[in-house]
Amino acid sequence: MSMKKVLFVFGTRPEAIKMAPVIKAFVADNGFEVKVCVTAQHRQMLDQVLDFFEINPEFDLDLMKENQNLYQLSADVIVELKPVFESYKPDYVFVHGDTTTSTMAALAAYYAGAKVCHVEAGLRTYNKQQPFPEEINRQLTARIADLHFAPTQTSRANLLNEHIAADSIFVTGNTVIDALHFAKTKVETINDEEIETLKQLIDPGKRLILVTGHRRENFGEGFVNICNALQQISAYENVEIVYPVHFNPNVYDVVYELLAGKSNIKLIKPLSYPAFVWLMKRAYLILTDSGGIQEEAPALGIPVMVMRNSTERPEALEAGTVILVGTDKDNIIANTHKLLTDKALYEKMSIAANPYGDGTASVKILEHLKAYSK
Secondary structure, three states: OOOOEEEEEEOOHHHHHHHHHHHHHHHHHOOOEEEEEEOOOOOHHHHHHHHHOOOOOOEEOOOOOOOOOHHHHHHHHHHHHHHHHHHHOOOEEEEEOOOHHHHHHHHHHHHOOOEEEEEOOOOOOOOOOOOOOHHHHHHHHHHHOOEEEEOOHHHHHHHHHOOOOHHHEEEOOOHHHHHHHHHHHHOOOOOOHHHHHHHHHOOOOOEEEEEEOOOHHHOOHHHHHHHHHHHHHOOOOOEEEEEEOOOOHHHHHHHHHHHOOOOOEEEEOOOOHHHHHHHHHOOOEEEEOOOHHHHHHHHOOOOEEEOOOOOOOHHHHHHOOEEEOOOOHHHHHHHHHHHHHOHHHHHHHHHOOOOOOOOOHHHHHHHHHHHHHO
16 A cells, blocks of 8 residues: 655745644654645745755745735635646645635645645634634635644634534644744754844843734734833833834834834844744743744743734633733733733743643644544
8 A cells, every 4th residue: 555645735934833843743754755835925934944944845836926915825826736736646735724825725635635634723713804814714724624633622612613523623732832842942052143143132131021013903003002012111120122023014114113213122123933932032021913922932931912802822811821912002011010020920921831732743643644544
């Protein structure tokens, strides 16, 4: 009997980070023929991650275009995957999460007759506009997928409520923790220019507040509020804010106009994954609207304030590792004040158990597919 063929398809930096440990687990096992296809929905940021995890894709669609839109990208992913599926003929196609790449790749794989395996399945806000277009992407992928690798019991429950067959859902933890375990050791030993620059930049005598923000729903007033809050927080004694600023003009222009040149606020360019992990390890507190950081920071024992009005990661809220603060200026300031001054609250948040697993999700996914494919 010939070896079953697996194809991993992804296109953005977050997908690459979360797929990397799964690919490594499958390659190390030798139980399947494994190939990787990147759509390069993000190009430069994706390549940095592939390099760090030493992954060489067999197929590279190189789809990123200047000012790309969802219509063109969606069509391109489907059309360009057709020859890949026809030449390789995979039995199983792995997609991750909620990007345009993952949903369109799932649809294309279904057209090609492959079984679709969805990593990080079952996350929901049930609000079509928040986050847009990710919420609809993940709901659509769930309708197509044959195997659903859910990070938590909450995500499993969401899928069951949507009448997904129970025997097709496997709770594994989140693979981002596997990636972080690999990365947090490696970043302390590699020779990396960005990390060397950060060592010169940050003041080890101050408490570092790391900020990231890029979500569409915060464009406009949301970012103005966030910046005004950061300006007040920067006046705290012994505090330093480091903010890698996304290049999207809706973020970049507002942040630089309101915060450039302010003391105790360092605006820097977006960081590669290893440099970001290195910086995250040194943070006292993280302010973010990112999804992945809500999963990673608890594994490092760092409290997170989430600058969104809803989150598809309620487990972190329930576990007490994150606080949802939205983009209300006073709310951001009040919660930051609490975490900077209330040692008991800080300790409680930083030692809370990470609801996203222990770093063995990738091996669990491999074992489930081996059992399923017999």
